[in-house]
Amino acid sequence: MITIRSSIGQSLIGLALLSATAIFTQTAIAETITGELGNVRAEISYEKPEEYQYKNIRLKIIRAGKTVLDQKLPQEDEYDRPVGNISGQEKENNLPVQDLDGNKEPEIIADFFTGGAHCCTYSLIYRYDSKSQKYIKIRHEWGNGGYQLKDLDKDGLPEFNSRDDRFAYAFTAYAASGYPLQIWRYRQGKMVDVTRSYPKLISNHASELWQTYTQARQQGDDGKGFLAAYLADKYLLNQGQDGWGRVQQAYKKSDRTKFFADLRKFLRETGYIK
Incomplete structure (x- = not known):
């Protein structure tokens, strides 16, 4: 009887460890949104431990195979998350990479939603500065609505x-x-x-x-x-x-x-x- 109880106890401990490992593995896996144009590729990765909860949002921009930017993005709270693209002009979960100003250099548009019944959406737009060889961003607020990207x-x-x-x-x-x-x-x-x-x-x-x-x-x-x-x-x-x-x-x-x-x-x- 003692041996049986010991085996059952060990099995339960093993199951608990497996469950904990599964949960840890689930939270550690990041989802990714990508987009590219020419030799510029952009990736936003994030972890989603629970529904409507987002953590460790990172943006990576790669030029000609070289990583130029790789940083964690600030969040207003855990519900603040990337939404692929608000405009609907690209495929779902696609990160828009387009030349917005005609200088032959593509910009990256990272769209976000802060959560809530209506509000709010905003875009982080990144442009490449050839002098500093770095990406510079601005933030534009859309409020309750969004935008359509059209010529x-x-x-x-x-x-x-x-x-x-x-x-x-x-x-x-x-x-x-x-x-x-x-x-x-x-x-x-x-x-x-x-x-x-x-x-x-x-x-x-x-x-x-x-x-x-x-x-x-x-x-x-x-x-x-x-x-x-x-x-x-x-x-x-x-x-x-x-x-x-x-x-x-x-x-x-x-x-x-x-x-x-x-x-x-x-x-x-x-x-x-x-």
């Missing part, structure tokens, strides 16, 4: 087609918020707002917002979030006066005086009213 003007270089997330919750709940169009270019290591260069796209976007406002009213919503974004689009078109006319004619609720005052102040603070 909007057909010049061979992509733009970041996005929205102005400052309008989230500004006048209503998130689900009823509208957003003006926002288009960015990456040039010389900076993101430049070039939305006003695309009047046709802005006009189409304003029309869609007005249609969404009409549908919201039919469903019982006051539509303030969509009216605010519509008016911002109209200012981008230098049609602010016409926009105000439509908005004031459409919105007749008892809080209209306060809403119009708050809206004018907000548009001035966000740069739509110069």
Whole structure:
């Protein structure tokens, strides 16, 4: 009996050790997101010990077979994680590596999501500096939304087609918020707002917002979030006066005086009213 108990005890200890080893092995294995263009290859690796938990996120950039950058990336918390690419233009779990500014040198776009019901997404964009032979990065916040990488003007270089997330919750709940169009270019290591260069796209976007406002009213919503974004689009078109006319004619609720005052102040603070 003593021998049997001893064997059972040893077996249980062995199983426990095997289980612990399996768990340790599982947490130690890193998943990887990769992308490449020409002789530049980028890799983001991370560990995922539990669902929605991410640790040890590292970025490695390799040029012509030589590792130029290999560093651990900072996280806001354990839910802050890479998402492959937000734009959806590349394959899933692919790290975008593209020439964004036409200098024949590809940039690396590392997209992240901080977790939560809506917010937030951001991009780390890395460019190669030939003088220092190092990669320099900037961080761009997208807020609740993301972007689509598209060559909007057909010049061979992509733009970041996005929205102005400052309008989230500004006048209503998130689900009823509208957003003006926002288009960015990456040039010389900076993101430049070039939305006003695309009047046709802005006009189409304003029309869609007005249609969404009409549908919201039919469903019982006051539509303030969509009216605010519509008016911002109209200012981008230098049609602010016409926009105000439509908005004031459409919105007749008892809080209209306060809403119009708050809206004018907000548009001035966000740069739509110069």
